[in-house]
Amino acid sequence: MPRSDVGGDQSAIMTRLEAIEDIYPSIADHVVVTIMGATAAELYACGHRPNFFYLEHAMGLASSMGLGIALARPDLKVIVLDGDGSVLMNMGGLTTMARSDPPNLVHVVFDNEVLLSVGVSFTTATAGPADIEGIARESGIRRTATCRDPRELRRLVDEALLADELSTIVAKVDPVGPDSYFIDPHMLENRFEFERVLRKMGRSAGGDSEADGNGSSNRDGNGSSNTDGEVDREINTIGDWNE
Amino acid sequence: MPVSTRNSRIIYDALKAEGIRLVSALPETWLVHLVGMADDDPEMTLVRLAKEEEGVGISAGAYLAGTRSAMLMQNHGFLASINAIVSLTQLYRVPLLMLISYRGEFGESHPWQTEGGGVTIPVLDALAIPWKKLESPDEVQKTVRDALTLSYANLRPVALLLCRDLMWEETSQRS
Numbered sequence A: 001m002p003r004s005d006v007g008g009d010q011s012a013i014m015t016r017l018e019a020i021e022d023i024y025p026s027i028a029d030h031v032v033v034t035i036m037g038a039t040a041a042e043l044y045a046c047g048h049r050p051n052f053f054y055l056e057h058a059m060g061l062a063s064s065m066g067l068g069i070a071l072a073r074p075d076l077k078v079i080v081l082d083g084d085g086s087v088l089m090n091m092g093g094l095t096t097m098a099r100s101d102p103p104n105l106v107h108v109v110f111d112n113e114v115l116l117s118v119g120v121s122f123t124t125a126t127a128g129p130a131d132i133e134g135i136a137r138e139s140g141i142r143r144t145a146t147c148r149d150p151r152e153l154r155r156l157v158d159e160a161l162l163a164d165e166l167s168t169i170v171a172k173v174d175p176v177g178p179d180s181y182f183i184d185p186h187m188l189e190n191r192f193e194f195e196r197v198l199r200k201m202g203r204s205a206g207g208d209s210e211a212d213g214n215g216s217s218n219r220d221g222n223g224s225s226n227t228d229g230e231v232d233r234e235i236n237t238i239g240d241w242n243e
Numbered sequence B: 001m002p003v004s005t006r007n008s009r010i011i012y013d014a015l016k017a018e019g020i021r022l023v024s025a026l027p028e029t030w031l032v033h034l035v036g037m038a039d040d041d042p043e044m045t046l047v048r049l050a051k052e053e054e055g056v057g058i059s060a061g062a063y064l065a066g067t068r069s070a071m072l073m074q075n076h077g078f079l080a081s082i083n084a085i086v087s088l089t090q091l092y093r094v095p096l097l098m099l100i101s102y103r104g105e106f107g108e109s110h111p112w113q114t115e116g117g118g119v120t121i122p123v124l125d126a127l128a129i130p131w132k133k134l135e136s137p138d139e140v141q142k143t144v145r146d147a148l149t150l151s152y153a154n155l156r157p158v159a160l161l162l163c164r165d166l167m168w169e170e171t172s173q174r175s
C-alpha cells in the first residue's frame, strides 16, 4: 500500500510482486539477475528457474554482473532486476553500462524509494528529488522509461527485448515486500546451476566456436533456444520511451 | 614514455595466451599501455570502469557466462573494490584475476601513494587472497598462467602485483 510518509511521489500504484508476476512470462526464458532480498524472494515466489541468479548481499553489483554476462554472451538476452538503493550505490555503473552499450541488456529498476530489505524506514534519495530514469538517461542510456502500472511495465519490457537496445526501465512500486525471504536453492547451488545453464542456453548446433572460457567441461551446442513466444506477440508501440 | 611498453606487451600477451577476452580497467600511469593494447585488440572486450568495484561484478558475470577476464587497476582501486571482492567473488566462489599496479613500495616518490602501498599486502593477506609480485619480464607468462590455474581451481580471487621494476623502464625518472 502506498505510504503517505514515504517519498515525494504518491502515485505508485503497483506492488513489485504484481509487477514481477506480470513480466514473468516475458523474462522467464532469458537470463535474469536480481538484487538481494525482497526482489530475489519475489521473483523466486513466481517460480524458480535455473536461469535466474539471485545476487544476495553484494549491493549494487547485480547491474555490473548483468553487464558482464551481456558482454560475454551477446547471443542471450539479459534482464537485471535492480532496486533504487542498489542503483544509487553503483551509480557510476550506469555510465559504464551506457558506454559499453550491450544491446541485449534490459535493466529494470524497481524504485520503492526505500531500502526495503532492511526495513521501510530508511528512504533513499528517490523519495526526494532524485530521478533514476533521469540519471540513466543522462548517463547515456538512450532507451529509458518510467512506469507505474504492471501492464505498462510488461509492454516496456517486451519492447526493450524486441528492440535490441540497452534500456533502463524504472518501475515505481509500493514499499512492500514479501512475507518470506526464503529461497531454495542455496546461494552457492544457485550460482553453480546458473553457470551450468548459461553454458547450455542459446547455443545453436555447430555455432559454438568460442573457446571454453573457464577450463571446465566443453559446452554442448545443443540447439536449445531461449526465445520466448511471449515476446513475439503483437506489441503496442505507442510509448513513452525516451529515445 | 618511461612506462615499459615492452613489458606491458609481455603481460598483455600472457593474458591473451591464457584466453583472457575481457579486461575491465581503471588505469593509472603504469597501466596506460596495457589499456591501450586491450583497446586496440579486436578480440578483446575492454570495459572502462567508473569505479573499480564494478569490475568485480563485471568479471563475475563474465566468468559465469564462460568468458575469462582480468581486472587492471592500481592498489587504491583494489582497496576501493573490497566489498565486491568479499561479498561477491569470495562469498559466491567466483575466480577473479586482478592485475594490480603496486604503487607505494621502495622507490615511490609520490607521497600520496605511500599509505595505500603500505597496506596493500596486509589487506590481501587479511582477505586470504593469494598474491605474487611480478618484478621481472621472464616470470610473467608462467606466473599469469599459474595464478589463473589456482584461481580456477579454488574459485577465489588471485592478485598479481605489477611492480616498479617491471612497469617502469628508466630508474632515473620517477613515476
Ligand SMILES: Cc1ncc(C[n+]2csc(CCOP(=O)(O)OP(=O)(O)O)c2C)c(N)n1
Pocket: A035, A036, A037, A038, A039, A057, A058, A059, A082, A083, A084, A085, A086, A087, A112, A114, A115, A116, A117, A118, B083
Ligand atoms: C554494502 C552494503 N550495505 C548495506 C547492505 C544492507 N542491505 C541489504 S539490502 C539493502 C537495501 C537494498 O535497497 P534497494 O536496492 O532499494 O532494494 P529493496 O530492498 O528496496 O528492494 C541494504 C541496505 C548491504 N547488503 N551491503
